[in-house]
Amino acid sequence: MPVNWEPRIIGFCCNWCSYAGADLAGTSRLEYPPTVRVIRVPCSGRVNPQFIVRAFQKGADGVLVAGCHPGDCHYSTGNYFTRRRLQVARRFLEYLGIDPRRLRITWVSASEGQKFADTVREMTEEIRVLGPNRVMRDELWAAN
Amino acid sequence: MGGELRAQDAAVGVGGQAGTGAMSAVGHELAEKVGGLLAGGEVRMFLGYGAGRTALRVRPRHVLRPEGAAGLVWNEFCAPSLAKYLLDEQEEEGRVGVLVKTCDLRAMKRLVADRRVDRGRVLLVGVGCAGVVDAGKVEALLVEPVVEAGVQDGKLVLQTRSGVRELPREEYLLERCLHCEDPNPREVDLLVGPEVAPWAARPRDYAEVAEVTAMGAAGRAAYWDRQFARCLRCFACRNVCPACSCRECSLEVWEPMWLPREVSVSEQYMFHFTRAFHVAGRCVDCGECERVCPVSIPLMKLNRALQKEIQELFGVERPWEPEEKEPLAMYTPDDPDFH
Ligand code: SF4
Ligand code: SF4
Numbered sequence: 001m002p003v004n005w006e007p008r009i010i011g012f013c014c015n016w017c018s019y020a021g022a023d024l025a026g027t028s029r030l031e032y033p034p035t036v037r038v039i040r041v042p043c044s045g046r047v048n049p050q051f052i053v054r055a056f057q058k059g060a061d062g063v064l065v066a067g068c069h070p071g072d073c074h075y076s077t078g079n080y081f082t083r084r085r086l087q088v089a090r091r092f093l094e095y096l097g098i099d100p101r102r103l104r105i106t107w108v109s110a111s112e113g114q115k116f117a118d119t120v121r122e123m124t125e126e127i128r129v130l131g132p133n134r135v136m137r138d139e140l141w142a143a144n
Numbered sequence: 145m146g147g148e149l150r151a152q153d154a155a156v157g158v159g160g161q162a163g164t165g166a167m168s169a170v171g172h173e174l175a176e177k178v179g180g181l182l183a184g185g186e187v188r189m190f191l192g193y194g195a196g197r198t199a200l201r202v203r204p205r206h207v208l209r210p211e212g213a214a215g216l217v218w219n220e221f222c223a224p225s226l227a228k229y230l231l232d233e234q235e236e237e238g239r240v241g242v243l244v245k246t247c248d249l250r251a252m253k254r255l256v257a258d259r260r261v262d263r264g265r266v267l268l269v270g271v272g273c274a275g276v277v278d279a280g281k282v283e284a285l286l287v288e289p290v291v292e293a294g295v296q297d298g299k300l301v302l303q304t305r306s307g308v309r310e311l312p313r314e315e316y317l318l319e320r321c322l323h324c325e326d327p328n329p330r331e332v333d334l335l336v337g338p339e340v341a342p343w344a345a346r347p348r349d350y351a352e353v354a355e356v357t358a359m360g361a362a363g364r365a366a367y368w369d370r371q372f373a374r375c376l377r378c379f380a381c382r383n384v385c386p387a388c389s390c391r392e393c394s395l396e397v398w399e400p401m402w403l404p405r406e407v408s409v410s411e412q413y414m415f416h417f418t419r420a421f422h423v424a425g426r427c428v429d430c431g432e433c434e435r436v437c438p439v440s441i442p443l444m445k446l447n448r449a450l451q452k453e454i455q456e457l458f459g460v461e462r463p464w465e466p467e468e469k470e471p472l473a474m475y476t477p478d479d480p481d482f483h
Contacts, residue, residue, distance in 0.1 A: 050394075050402060053417050057410050070477065080475035084458070087480065088424055088472065091453045095356065095446075096413065097365025105482045135365040136413040 007127040016074040018066035024113030032117035045078030049089035170337035179213040188238035227251035251386035253466040270332030272340035275321035372412035381433035387423040420446040425472040429464035
């Protein structure tokens with residue numbers, strides 16, 4: 001494992017719940033590792049599974065997708081579609097060789113700052129044990 | 145033109161039916177019926193098979209005039225699905241006739257369900273099929289080209305320059321034929337040839353998927369690295385696929401460029417993930433993608449893994465069946481959750 005290596009996690013957060021949840025974690029001064037780079041998306045349904053592949057290609061060690069709890073979607077049904085699609089995508093990525101601990105999909109509401117912080121902490125610890133991701137990674141990023 | 149037709153006619157005898165009689169009789173019936181359809185103006189074109197480069201291969205034949213029908217062949221090497229050619233025929237007026245086996249019919253239904261082919265503008269001519277030969281498998285075995293080929297008493301009889309070779313036919317059939325549940329196409333507009341007796345279809349047990357799964361995460365990554373590294377990005381797998389019919393393909397658009405033109409193993413993952421995932425829940429399990437791949441990438445191991453997941457997760461019993469409501473374009477509130 002490279003010296004000074006820290007896991008890099010790309011977090012796709014839905015604008016209405018999880019992004020607000022992440023924000024709350026920050027404003028409540030909850031402590032969690034600075035390993036996650038949050039990308040705000042209008043809905044978890046916006047997360048094309050190709051985004052996840054791209055993240056792994058470009059150097060992510062883990063990917064987190066967070067959306068509103070089922071039933072609470074701002075667009076009523078977006079996350080139901082997400083759930084179907086990403087269940088399949090997640091298993092398929094696993095089949096291609098991605099360790100399932102590197103891809104986490106979870107529901108975080110705007111009031112669940114604690115859950116967001118805990119999720120990032122747990123993921124970071126798991127990935128720290130796994131080491132840097134190599135599967136699908138672009139050679140440009142393979143050095144670190 | 146006349147000379148070419150005669151050559152094609154001769155191929156009816158050579159291309160597999162020599163000695164068996166039954167299939168060449170179907171060939172003659174087909175030619176006669178297609179000639180009639182074209183002469184009567186019921187179709188403006190007919191898509192069938194003509195003799196190919198070797199005795200093991202056929203090629204798609206577009207017949208425009210009644211006289212051309214004589215060049216059609218039907219034999220145990222008629223593996224290619226013709227369904228996808230219909231995409232090129234949607235702009236012109238008039239009906240197009242097409243020869244379909246049961247497996248091709250599923251491909252047709254897929255294109256119709258995806259609103260890419262108008263069912264009213266195709267005339268389906270069904271033919272009972274006792275299984276088609278995997279030419280690639282035979283070619284891998286022989287050094288010399290096959291000059292004549294046919295089936296006799298369950299044996300594949302191949303004539304090469306240096307002699308005759310016999311192979312057990314069943315072992316050289318396409319994999320999809322072993323799973324075929326009904327060799328006689330239903331819901332077609334016209335049938336040629338006799339009913340074919342069904343055989344015990346091998347159940348889909350996803351054994352090939354389980355084999356990959358058993359390799360563990362690191363083993364799987366190494367396995368797919370090796371497989372994908374061979375990919376030429378020729379797109380033959382995509383082009384033949386009846387479930388892959390978007391007018392604008394995400395693998396080809398420049399803005400945003402999902403698939404850079406550079407060929408690295410990393411980008412091969414993007415390509416193969418996208419190809420397989422975009423047909424998830426719509427793949428009809430025809431195996432055409434794998435059949436046409438020039439470097440034998442086991443694409444069905446990707447498609448079948450997705451079928452298995454969809455079956456297990458959402459209780460879709462026959463995920464290869466073309467449905468109006470495809471499993472990834474719908475949901476139920478009590479779908480399984482992540483954990
Ligand atoms: S992915 Fe392959 S098996 Fe599935 S429909 Fe397309 S060509 Fe047929
Ligand atoms: S047919 Fe084979 S080589 Fe060609 S793009 Fe598909 S997988 Fe790659």
